[in-house]
Structure formats: structure tokens, C-alpha cells
Amino acid sequence: MSDLPITSVPPMARPRDEAAPKRPLLPLRVSGLRLTADGTALLDGVELTLAPGGCTVIMGPNGAGKSLLLKMMHGLLVPGAGDVSWNGIPAAQATARQALVFQKPVLLRRSVAANVDFVLKSRGRDRSRRDALLREVGLLHKARQPARLLSGGEAQRLALARALATDPEVLFLDEATASLDPASVLVIERIVAAARDCGTRIVFVTHDVGQARRMADEVVFLHRGRVAEHSPADVFFPEPRSQAARDYLAGRIVL
Amino acid sequence: MQSIGEAFHLALSLVLSGEADLYEIVGLSLRVSLSATVLACGIGLPIGALIAVSRFRGRGLVLIVMNALMGLPPVVVGLLVYLYLSRSGPLGFLGLLYTPGAMIFAQTILIVPIVAALSRQLLEDLHAEYAEQFRSLCLTRWQSVATLLWDGRYALLTVGLAGFGRAVAEVGAVIIVGGNIDHLTRVMTTAIALETSKGDLPLALALGIILLVLALGVNAGVQALRMTAARQAHV
Ligand SMILES: Nc1ncnc2c1ncn2[C@@H]1O[C@H](COP(=O)(O)OP(=O)(O)O)[C@@H](O)[C@H]1O
Ligand SMILES: [Mg+2]
Numbered sequence: 001m002s003d004l005p006i007t008s009v010p011p012m013a014r015p016r017d018e019a020a021p022k023r024p025l026l027p028l029r030v031s032g033l034r035l036t037a038d039g040t041a042l043l044d045g046v047e048l049t050l051a052p053g054g055c056t057v058i059m060g061p062n063g064a065g066k067s068l069l070l071k072m073m074h075g076l077l078v079p080g081a082g083d084v085s086w087n088g089i090p091a092a093q094a095t096a097r098q099a100l101v102f103q104k105p106v107l108l109r110r111s112v113a114a115n116v117d118f119v120l121k122s123r124g125r126d127r128s129r130r131d132a133l134l135r136e137v138g139l140l141h142k143a144r145q146p147a148r149l150l151s152g153g154e155a156q157r158l159a160l161a162r163a164l165a166t167d168p169e170v171l172f173l174d175e176a177t178a179s180l181d182p183a184s185v186l187v188i189e190r191i192v193a194a195a196r197d198c199g200t201r202i203v204f205v206t207h208d209v210g211q212a213r214r215m216a217d218e219v220v221f222l223h224r225g226r227v228a229e230h231s232p233a234d235v236f237f238p239e240p241r242s243q244a245a246r247d248y249l250a251g252r253i254v255l
Numbered sequence: 256m257q258s259i260g261e262a263f264h265l266a267l268s269l270v271l272s273g274e275a276d277l278y279e280i281v282g283l284s285l286r287v288s289l290s291a292t293v294l295a296c297g298i299g300l301p302i303g304a305l306i307a308v309s310r311f312r313g314r315g316l317v318l319i320v321m322n323a324l325m326g327l328p329p330v331v332v333g334l335l336v337y338l339y340l341s342r343s344g345p346l347g348f349l350g351l352l353y354t355p356g357a358m359i360f361a362q363t364i365l366i367v368p369i370v371a372a373l374s375r376q377l378l379e380d381l382h383a384e385y386a387e388q389f390r391s392l393c394l395t396r397w398q399s400v401a402t403l404l405w406d407g408r409y410a411l412l413t414v415g416l417a418g419f420g421r422a423v424a425e426v427g428a429v430i431i432v433g434g435n436i437d438h439l440t441r442v443m444t445t446a447i448a449l450e451t452s453k454g455d456l457p458l459a460l461a462l463g464i465i466l467l468v469l470a471l472g473v474n475a476g477v478q479a480l481r482m483t484a485a486r487q488a489h490v
Binding site: 071148 | 384385388390394398402405488
């Protein structure tokens with residue numbers, strides 16, 4: 001035994017380095033995504049590739065399937081057919097490295113601070129970050145208040161703080177600023193932009209064309225359960241390639 | 256045989272006299288039924304929450320059985336517990352028969368299904384609200400259960416109250432496994448049954464009045480807690 005040269009130990013047998021860089025989540029490949037309910041196709045063969053970095057804004061008329069697509073990308077819904085592949089990473093692991101801010105924030109029946117603590121604790125993270133997160137979204141002064149008494153804008157900012165508490169590599173926002181006051185909208189946009197600048201991949205669903213212009217690096221236009229257009233922002237807004245997007249941007253009704 | 260009015264008068268003066276024997280009975284009733292409620296919540300709430308978050312084959316059957324067990328007749332529970340606790344029964348070595356322990360045991364079994372079934376219903380609604388968020392956060396089943404129980408805590412008070420109400424009011428189980436022994440296992444309901452059959456209506460009525468006041472008081476307390484919680488939007 002003892003005469004075995006130490007070099008004979010294969011490198012793979014060494015304990016894995018804890019700080020080893022994780023396999024990146026992106027690119028995301030969505031192919032042939034389909035979902036039908038009662039015979040109608042809600043998503044009808046969605047093809048989409050998202051490259052690393054930046055902010056993708058998903059637009060499209062009501063009922064186009066934006067929320068369904070977001071939930072499938074995040075792993076909350078299983079598609080009827082097709083595939084969502086996060087760079088080959090198993091779906092459950094991918095979900096854990098992402099966060100989603102829902103259109104209607106789901107807040108726990110606890111204080112503002114406890115809502116953030118809950119997420120930090122569930123991820124085994126240090127609670128000392130809580131105050132910094134609350135300060136970032138402008139809610140530190142409300143830390144002790146019951147979360148469910150917050151106004152709409154405050155509630156959504158808390159949901160965002162909670163999402164950021166997981167250090168997501170991908171942050172999904174589903175019409176997170178719809179029906180909020182302008183100040184809250186700007187706070188959320190500023191924080192999301194800062195997260196993007198720090199390398200978080202942003203996927204943002206919005207109806208607000210002005211907001212899309214401010215946030216988007218690229219735009220995915222969804223129409224009748226299909227990707228009608230996927231263009232860089234500096235192409236999409238001045239001259240959209242698809243008729244549906246042209247009509248939508250011009251304020252014509254798209255069904 | 257006194258008139259009802261006379262009996263009421265005597266009963267009230269008994270209640271107000273603070274007679275030691277009377278309040279010993281009240282104290283034991285509370286001790287037994289509160290212990291049973293706490294135990295039943297300890298067992299029934301996690302069961303209810305677990306079923307609320309789980310989907311499995313035969314779930315519908317489990318729900319039917321649980322709902323049916325809510326209506327268990329106390330005398331049947333008493334009889335079964337008696338068989339288990341009697342000297343020759345499987346748990347006879349515990350020597351619990353005809354002690355308050357046996358009464359707590361029987362009442363716990365009586366109300367576990369109530370706590371489990373009612374909490375299941377309530378937590379399933381809460382889970383419908385939280386489920387997507389839980390999945391997004393990749394919570395384990397037990398983390399989900401713990402979170403639902405904590406966030407449903409004020410609503411669940413009502414469930415505990417329903418269990419306590421059933422326990423403190425039942426007579427069939429405690430009389431079989433407790434034996435209604437004076438100064439040892441006599442509780443309000445068994446005392447009322449005994450005193451009525453002996454014709455001592457004032458004592459029976461006095462106990463009845465106390466039982467009612469207790470039920471009202473506990474209900475009012477829980478209601479006040481819930482209202483405080485509602486002001487914080489925690490219900
Ligand atoms: N669970 C479901 N079952 C059946 N239909 C659904 C379900 N969820 C959404 N839909 C339908 O799918 C379509 C797309 O929904 P959604 O993705 O929410 O649209 P949006 O683009 O406005 O976010 C809508 O017509 C909606 O009614
Ligand atoms: Mg939507």
C-alpha cells in the first residue's frame with residue numbers, strides 16, 4: 001500500500017472544490033413548446049433561444065401566453081410537448097437558481113422583515129443581508145409592519161427584495177409593475193437594471209411600451225402562442241419586422 | 256323535586272360560593288380537555304397540512320375516512336380505549352385506566368380527526384394561494400407544511416377551538432375510561448349526568464352554567480385574537 005506513488009491518485013478522486021464555478025444556466029433553448037387546454041393551443045410551438053446577459057422584454061397582447069411561457073421557462077409548469085433546456089442543467093436545479101416576481105405578489109402572513117428572512121433561511125443564507133435588501137427597495141422603515149398591509153407598490157417591491165434574496169442568476173418578472181404608481185415603477189426598474197448590470201439575466205413581461213423601451217436589450221413578441229418576433233431593441237422599436245408587433249406598437253388592436 | 260326557578264337560584268349561589276368541590280371538577284375538566292386539545296393539535300395539524308400539500312393515489316378515500324372519523328361516537332372511542340388500557344389490554348401495563356391520563360388519551364383520539372380534517376380544508380385553501388411561490392422557491396414538502404401551519408396560525412385557532420369544544424362537552428368517552436370517580440376523574444359532564452340522575456338539579460345546573468360560560472369565554476378569547484390578527488391582515 002505505502003509504496004504506491006502519490007501521483008497515482010487520479011485527479012477526479014480529489015474532493016470537489018466547494019467554490020468551483022457552477023455550470024452557467026444560459027443559453028436557454030426553448031423548442032417546440034406546446035400547451036393545449038380543451039383543444040385550444042395556448043402555446044403553439046414556441047421556439048426561443050436566450051443568450052447570456054442582458055434584459056429580454058416579452059411583449060404581446062393579453063392572452064398571448066406570456067405568463068404561461070414564463071412559468072414554463074422557470075419550471076413551474078410542465079409543457080404538453082417540447083423542451084426547455086437550461087444549458088443541460090436539470091430542471092429542478094435550474095429553478096432553484098432563478099426567481100420569479102408574480103404579477104400579484106404572494107406575501108406571507110408575517111412582517112415585512114420576516115418575509116425576507118423566510119427566503120434567506122430557506123436558502124441557508126445569512127439573515128444579516130435582510131436590512132440591506134429592504135433598504136435597496138426602500139422598505140427598511142416598514143420592516144416591522146405586517147407585509148399584507150403594504151400598498152400595491154410596496155408589496156411588489158417586497159416581492160422583488162425577496163426574489164433578490166435568493167441571488168438569482170435569472171430573474172423573471174411577470175407584469176410586475178402593472179397598476180403601480182410611477183414612483184414604485186421607477187424604483188423597480190432601477191433595481192432590475194442594477195441587477196442586470198451585475199450579471200443577472202432579466203426576463204421581463206410588460207404591456208408598457210415606454211417601459212419596454214427603457215428596459216429592453218431585446219424584445220420577444222408573443223402572438224397567439226407563438227413567437228412572432230425576436231429582435232434587438234434597437235431594431236424592434238423603430239422598425240418591427242412582424243405585422244403583429246407593428247400593429248401592437250401603433251396601438252392597433254391585435255387579437 | 257324543586258321548581259326550575261328554585262334550582263336556578265340554588266345553582267347560581269353555588270357557582271358564586273366558590274365551593275372547592277365544584278371548582279375541583281371544573282379544574283379537572285379544563286386540564287383534561289385542554290391537554291387533549293394540545294395533543295390532538297400536535298398530531299392532527301401536521302397530518303392535515305401534509306395531506307393539504309400532497310397528491311397521491313387514494314387521497315379521496317383518505318379524505319372520506321377522515322371526515323367520517325370526525326363523527327366518531329364518544330362511547331365507541333371510550334370503549335376502544337378501555338379495551339386497550341384495561342389490565343389485559345395491550346397498553347394495560349401503563350396503569351392508566353380510571354385516571355385523568357386515560358381521559359386525555361380518549362379525548363385526544365376523539366378529536367384528532369376533527370383537527371386533521373378541518374385543518375386540511377383550511378390549509379388547502381392557503382396552499383392554493385402559496386403553491387406557485389413555494390415551487391418557485393423550491394421548498395421541500397416539510398418546509399411547505401411548516402410554512403402553512405405558521406401562516407395559518409390564526410385561522411387554525413378556530414380548528415383548535417372546535418376540538419376543545421367537542422372534548423369538553425363529551426361525556427361518553429370519559430365516563431367509560433375515567434369512571435367518574437369523585438376527587439379523581441369526575442369532570443363537569445360526568446358530574447352533570449350523575450347529579451341529574453340522583454336528582455341534585457342545582458349542582459347539575461351550576462355545572463351546566465359554568466360549562467356554558469367557559470365555552471363562551473374561550474370562544475370570545477379566540478375571536479378577539481383573530482380580530483387582532485385580522486387587523487394585521489394575518490388571517
Ligand atoms: N391553467 C390554465 N388552463 C387553461 N387555460 C389557461 C390556463 N392558464 C392560462 N390559460 C389561458 O391561456 C392563455 C394565455 O394565458 P397567459 O399566459 O396568462 O396570457 P398573458 O399573455 O396575458 O400572460 C389565456 O387565454 C388564458 O386564459
Ligand atoms: Mg400574464
